Amino acid sequence: MSKRLETEVWSLDTCAGCGLCVAACSKQVLAWAEGDHPVVEKRTKTVGYTKTNFDSCTFCQHFCEEACPRLQRWAPLESRSVLAASARGPVKSGAPNDVIRAILTAGRSSGLLDGVIMLDVNPWSLEPVARVVTTVEEIVSAMGPQYLWAPVFDALNEAVFEGGFQNLAVVATPCAAQAIRKLKSSTNPRLQVYQEVIRLTVAIFCTGIYKPEVVEEVLVKRMDVAPEQVKRLEISPDREWMRAVLWDGSVRTIPRQQAESFTRTGCGSCDDYLGESADIAIGTLGAPEGTSTLIIRSRTGDIFVRNAIQMNLLETTHRVDEAALAAAAEEKDRRARAQAFKDLQILMLDALADPLKRGEAIQQFTRLYRTPVRPGVLKEVRSGCTGC
Ligand code: SF4
Numbered sequence: 582m583s584k585r586l587e588t589e590v591w592s593l594d595t596c597a598g599c600g601l602c603v604a605a606c607s608k609q610v611l612a613w614a615e616g617d618h619p620v621v622e623k624r625t626k627t628v629g630y631t632k633t634n635f636d637s638c639t640f641c642q643h644f645c646e647e648a649c650p651r652l653q654r655w656a657p658l659e660s661r662s663v664l665a666a667s668a669r670g671p672v673k674s675g676a677p678n679d680v681i682r683a684i685l686t687a688g689r690s691s692g693l694l695d696g697v698i699m700l701d702v703n704p705w706s707l708e709p710v711a712r713v714v715t716t717v718e719e720i721v722s723a724m725g726p727q728y729l730w731a732p733v734f735d736a737l738n739e740a741v742f743e744g745g746f747q748n749l750a751v752v753a754t755p756c757a758a759q760a761i762r763k764l765k766s767s768t769n770p771r772l773q774v775y776q777e778v779i780r781l782t783v784a785i786f787c788t789g790i791y792k793p794e795v796v797e798e799v800l801v802k803r804m805d806v807a808p809e810q811v812k813r814l815e816i817s818p819d820r821e822w823m824r825a826v827l828w829d830g831s832v833r834t835i836p837r838q839q840a841e842s843f844t845r846t847g848c849g850s851c852d853d854y855l856g857e858s859a860d861i862a863i864g865t866l867g868a869p870e871g872t873s874t875l876i877i878r879s880r881t882g883d884i885f886v887r888n889a890i891q892m893n894l895l896e897t898t899h900r901v902d903e904a905a906l907a908a909a910a911e912e913k914d915r916r917a918r919a920q921a922f923k924d925l926q927i928l929m930l931d932a933l934a935d936p937l938k939r940g941e942a943i944q945q946f947t948r949l950y951r952t953p954v955r956p957g958v959l960k961e962v963r964s965g966c967t968g969c
C-alpha cells in the first residue's frame with residue numbers, strides 16, 4: 582500500500598478529504614469508510630484451501646501519491662488582480678456563491694465549459710454531495726459549497742469517463758485546488774486525461790470545513806433551524822461565528838466554538854485560507870458590504886472573469902481592503918509553523934530507525950526552535966554540560 586499516504590498524511594491527521602487519491606487509484610482499492618481519511622481495502626487471494634491477504638497496491642505506480650496535495654508544501658500563486666464583485670445575473674447578488682454562479686453561467690453559455698464538478702448540498706437535508714452539473718439551469722439551481730464536507734473528487738471519474746466532458750471547472754475548497762495543482766504537475770501519462778480536461782479551479786476562502794453531522798447537532802439541535810429553511814451557511818473570516826441565512830431573509834448566528842468539534846481534523850494543519858492555488862478565489866473578506874472579493878491568480882481565471890463581465894453577468898470594482906487579506910495570510914504563517922512541527926515529527930520517527938537521519942532531525946529542530954542565547958547562559962550550560 583501507499584506508505585507515503587499512510588505515514589505522511591493519514592497518521593498525522595492532515596488528510597484534507599478531497600478524494601483525489603480515491604479517484605486516481607487505478608486499482609480502485611482506496612475507499613471512504615468511517616474516519617477522516619480514505620482506507621485501503623483489504624483483498625484476499627485463495628490458494629488451495631487457504632485465503633491469504635495480499636498487498637492491493639503491488640505493481641501500482643502509486644497514482645494516489647501523485648495526486649495528494651498534502652505531500653507537498655505550496656507557495657501561493659501570485660495574484661494578477663483583486664476585485665470586489667457582484668453578480669448581475671442569473672441571480673442579482675454579491676454573495677460568493679452567486680458570483681461563482683455568474684462566472685460559471687457565462688463560461689457555460691459561451692462554450693468555455695461543458696461541465697462543473699462542485700461541492701453542493703441537498704437543499705432539503707443539507708446533506709453534502711459532490712456533483713457534476715452540466716447545464717445553465719443546473720448551475721443556477723445548485724446551492725454550491727456550504728462549508729459542509731464531501732470528497733469533491735468523488736465526482737471526477739463520472740465527469741471524465743461517463744460524461745466525457747472536455748472542459749471542466751472544479752468549484753470547492755482551497756485544498757481541492759492544491760490537489761489539481763499537484764495533479765497537473767505530474768508527468769505520469771495516466772493522469773494526463775485529468776490534466777487535459779480540468780480548465781478552471783474556483784476556491785472559496787476557507788478556515789475549515791464541517792463534517793455532515795454538524796447539520797443535525799448544531800443547526801437543528803442548537804440553532805433550532807430545519808435544514809430546508811437554510812439558504813446558505815456563512816463562517817466569519819475571523820472564525821468567530823457561524824451563521825445560517827434563511828430563505829425568509831432572517832439570520833441565525835452562533836459562536837463558532839459551538840461547532841468547532843465538527844471541523845474536519847485535517848483542516849487543523851491547513852495553511853491556505855485564500856485559495857492560493859486556485860485560478861479564482863472568492864470570499865467576503867475585504868469586500869465592501871454586498872459584494873465578494875475575487876482574487877484572480879491565472880490567465881485562465883482572468884478569461885473567465887472578463888467573459889462574465891462582457892456578458893453583463895458580473896460587475897467589479899477595485900475597492901478591496903487588501904490589508905485584511907494580508908492579515909489573513911499572516912494567520913497562514915501560524916498554521917505553517919504547525920505543519921513544520923508535524924514534518925519534524927516524521928523526521929524524528931524516521932531518525933529512530935535510521936541513524937543517518939539523526940543529523941537532519943537535529944538540524945531541523947534547531948532551525949525551528951533555536952532561541953537567541955544570552956552569553957552568560959551559554960557559559961553556564963557549557964560548563965555543566967556532560968555531552969548527553
Ligand atoms: S488529502 Fe485528498 S488525496 Fe490526500 S489522502 Fe486525503 S483525500 Fe487523499
Ligand code: SF4
Pocket residue numbers: 596597754755756757787788789790845847848849851852853
Ligand atoms: S481548511 Fe479548507 S482548504 Fe484547508 S483542508 Fe480544510 S477544507 Fe481544505
